[in-house]
Amino acid sequence: MPKTQAKRPKLILEIAVVIACKLLFIFGLWYFFFSPAHRPLINPETVGNAILFDQASPTQTNIDKGDPQ
Secondary structure (H helix, E strand, O other): OHHHHHHHHHHHHHHHHHHHHHHHHHHHHHHHHHOHHHOOOOOHHHHHHHHHOOOHHHHHHHHHHOOOO
């Protein structure tokens, strides 16, 4: 029984380290892929263009500005 009592604090420490590493990894994923800096601009115009597949708007604005297609 003394052997199991000596291993228990080491086991708890190992589990705590693994959980901390997993939390750090999950935070890293969130920070590099899902943080507010990586979110696209969402406004009614972009949503409408995405839903209606309106591809004429960017071309039309380029023609209005005199840019070649």
